[in-house]
Amino acid sequence: GQNIDQPTEMTATEGAIVQINCTYQTSGFNGLFWYQQHAGEAPTFLSYNVLDGLEEKGRFSSFLSRSKGYSYLLLKELQMKDSASYLCAVMDSNYQLIWGAGTKLIIKP
Amino acid sequence: SQTIHQWPATLVQPVGSPLSLECTVEGTSNPNLYWYRQAAGRGLQLLFYSVGIGQISSEVPQNLSASRPQDRQFILSSKKLLLSDSGFYLCAWSYKTGYEKLLFGSGTQLSVL
Secondary structure, three states: OOEEEOOOEEEEEOOOOEEEEEEEEOOOOOOEEEEEEOOOOOOEEEEEEOOOEEEEEOOEEEEEEOOOOEEEEEEOOOOHHHOEEEEEEEEOOOOOEEEOOOEEEEEEO | OOEEEEEOOEEEEOOOOOEEEEEEEEOOOOOEEEEEEEOOOOOEEEEEEEEEOOEEEEOOOOOEEEEEEEOOEEEEEEOOOOHHHOEEEEEEEEOOOOOOOOEEOOOEEEEEO
């Protein structure tokens, strides 16, 4: 079956760096997405990786290794507003999105 | 620019009552449309998706149904709600090019009591 794994919860300190990992096993691969979801709100798009390597967008970066079925989201200079859940999703060979359960990130002052 | 509207934001319904959630997209034409449900602390579960007017694909057997009466309108319905229908319902859209990201509406928190 298809599976996306990410840690349930992580805690980090304001101003620090945190890496949220995502591993996947899917039927085919057409890209990996990261979304941010604040409590009670809809997910918002953060990044898309389809080729191996690192994509940087300001304080957020996303890395992909297709051979390892692995991605991570790197958040730098953490701010309190970064407290949210981070969802990893993989687009399979049928262009359907397979979603992870999300990682709840708690930022402490 | 493209926007997606979803309403209502919150809904409390008794068991056995009907349901109608509506979603509309503005600023684009012929989008792919999706209904997702998210249980508390869980991932997103795809309920329905549509590639065009009257074309609905169901991913999960349940007492919910969806309709797309107009190009940019997507409706989620139920004739009789169950307790297990409680959750956060999200409408989303994407372009048809295959690799496009989903853009979500603001969501409806449904509580069935």
